[in-house]
Amino acid sequence: MAVDFRGRPLFPPGFNSPTRFEADVYDCEVWGEIPSDIEGTFYRMQCDFDYRPPQNEWMTGFNGDGHISRFRFANGSVDYKGRYVRTARLMAERKARKRLFGVYRNPYTDDPSVAHVDRSAANTHQYWHGGKMFVLKEDSRAWTVDPHTLETLGPWDFYGKYTATTMSAHPKIDPVTGEMIAYGYQAKGILTTDIAVYTVNPQGHITKEVWLKSPYLGIIHDIAITQKHVIIPVIARTTSLERLKSGEPMWEWNGSLPTMVGVLPRDGEGKDVRWYKGPSRNTLHFLNATDRGSKITMELPTSSGERDASQIRRWTFDLKSKKDSFQEDVVSTTPGFLPRMDDRFLSLDYRYAYVSSRDMNEPAAKGGGFPRMNMLQRLDVHTGQIEQCPTPDPAHGLQEAMFVPRKNAKGEGDGYVMAIASHYQSMTSDLLIADAQNLKAGVVAQVKLPFRLRSGTHTNWYPQSVLPPIKDELT
Numbered sequence: 001m002a003v004d005f006r007g008r009p010l011f012p013p014g015f016n017s018p019t020r021f022e023a024d025v026y027d028c029e030v031w032g033e034i035p036s037d038i039e040g041t042f043y044r045m046q047c048d049f050d051y052r053p054p055q056n057e058w059m060t061g062f063n064g065d066g067h068i069s070r071f072r073f074a075n076g077s078v079d080y081k082g083r084y085v086r087t088a089r090l091m092a093e094r095k096a097r098k099r100l101f102g103v104y105r106n107p108y109t110d111d112p113s114v115a116h117v118d119r120s121a122a123n124t125h126q127y128w129h130g131g132k133m134f135v136l137k138e139d140s141r142a143w144t145v146d147p148h149t150l151e152t153l154g155p156w157d158f159y160g161k162y163t164a165t166t167m168s169a170h171p172k173i174d175p176v177t178g179e180m181i182a183y184g185y186q187a188k189g190i191l192t193t194d195i196a197v198y199t200v201n202p203q204g205h206i207t208k209e210v211w212l213k214s215p216y217l218g219i220i221h222d223i224a225i226t227q228k229h230v231i232i233p234v235i236a237r238t239t240s241l242e243r244l245k246s247g248e249p250m251w252e253w254n255g256s257l258p259t260m261v262g263v264l265p266r267d268g269e270g271k272d273v274r275w276y277k278g279p280s281r282n283t284l285h286f287l288n289a290t291d292r293g294s295k296i297t298m299e300l301p302t303s304s305g306e307r308d309a310s311q312i313r314r315w316t317f318d319l320k321s322k323k324d325s326f327q328e329d330v331v332s333t334t335p336g337f338l339p340r341m342d343d344r345f346l347s348l349d350y351r352y353a354y355v356s357s358r359d360m361n362e363p364a365a366k367g368g369g370f371p372r373m374n375m376l377q378r379l380d381v382h383t384g385q386i387e388q389c390p391t392p393d394p395a396h397g398l399q400e401a402m403f404v405p406r407k408n409a410k411g412e413g414d415g416y417v418m419a420i421a422s423h424y425q426s427m428t429s430d431l432l433i434a435d436a437q438n439l440k441a442g443v444v445a446q447v448k449l450p451f452r453l454r455s456g457t458h459t460n461w462y463p464q465s466v467l468p469p470i471k472d473e474l475t
């Protein structure tokens with residue numbers, strides 16, 4: 001039976017329907033002028049769908065197939081390439097010409113023929129570290145692709161040293177040491193409360209492995225690091241064997257559960273973790289954390305309940321206090337939930353967050369079936385002050401913003417902000433570029449694509465100086 005996506009609430013006709021194609025655009029059309037000190041590659045991931053998931057699929061769409069895009073910048077020009085990650089899962093479904101994997105992270109809903117097939121959809125994030133470009137999904141180990149051709153290279157176990165069964169899509173790279181702090185949860189198999197934390201040196205070798213137990217079976221989608229600690233929040237989106245056996249997607253919000261935050265010394269062992277408890281908070285992604293004497297501060301977007309508006313808040317952990325609670329303060333009420341920063345300052349003292357957000361004076365308009373973010377913003381986390389970037393098409397929606405340091409950048413924020421814009425009327429996408437230190441001047445360039453990139457997950461930037469030499473030009 002041929003593919004037919006009609007009748008699935010996950011796929012309203014229009015911008016966010018599955019795209020299902022790969023593309024190369026050599027020397028993209030550009031409106032405006034790309035600054036010559038942008039040299040490197042912007043990557044972004046989207047979940048796409050080759051085959052129709054079950055009717056009760058999780059409405060986030062996070063169970064689609066990984067599709068990675070790269071925009072390669074040099075000398076004011078851009079080349080685009082988009083490719084599926086050819087995971088074992090995708091190729092098994094293509095061979096069968098039908099969906100074989102069931103709903104989100106629920107193997108009880110899979111076709112028995114894929115019981116031993118790697119589950120990774122490699123659809124969430126991409127990181128370059130230790131000579132590998134990782135494409136990641138938190139329920140499985142890492143996969144890798146070529147950073148230029150995007151050719152799928154296969155799964156990666158760090159020379160046999162990565163023993164956990166999962167690797168989250170949000171490892172953290174220490175800008176001081178060059179180490180990657182990677183972790184997995186449900187790390188001894190599905191529904192286990194085991195967490196594994198790995199330190200990977202800049203050459204890509206694991207130098208430390210720590211195991212600990214989560215207080216309950218909650219989502220651990222992201223972590224934060226400081227120079228001395230790993231911060232591991234466990235969030236009140238939970239699951240159970242009963243839920244999986246009933247055929248539902250993995251996660252269910254349970255506001256009666258606390259937020260539990262593990263603070264693990266980077267030079268410690270699992271027994272050294274200290275758990276702090278707070279009220280249930282709906283959050284997935286964290287901006288940054290910093291050691292401040294005997295305290296740790298961490299900024300993050302979070303909401304008080306499952307459906308409350310998100311705010312940027314600060315959690316403070318007092319290492320000397322005997323209490324098991326943490327302090328929470330509001331930094332800004334801006335509703336952006338995917339803030340990024342100048343990653344050269346990750347784990348360190350920093351000032352700015354870059355957020356695709358929504359003009360609060362505008363009604364909560366929707367585009368492509370999702371709440372629309374239509375404003376690029378820079379947030380000063382010291383003062384809460386926001387600078388907005390007027391964008392060329394107020395009817396568009398913005399995907400995750402990314403800070404891109406200029407070539408030979410100096411201090412924090414010396415560079416650009418990039419974000420994919422979704423144009424719902426023309427069914428096309430642009431990559432917007434603005435000067436991070438002068439957002440109010442508006443975008444300086446728009447990289448025009450003659451097609452749409454459906455809602456993406458995460459973005460990253462790597463300067464050409466850290467990537468392998470380019471061999472695939474004009475191919």
Ligand SMILES: [Fe+2]
Nearest residue numbers: 124221285458
């Ligand atoms: Fe994420």
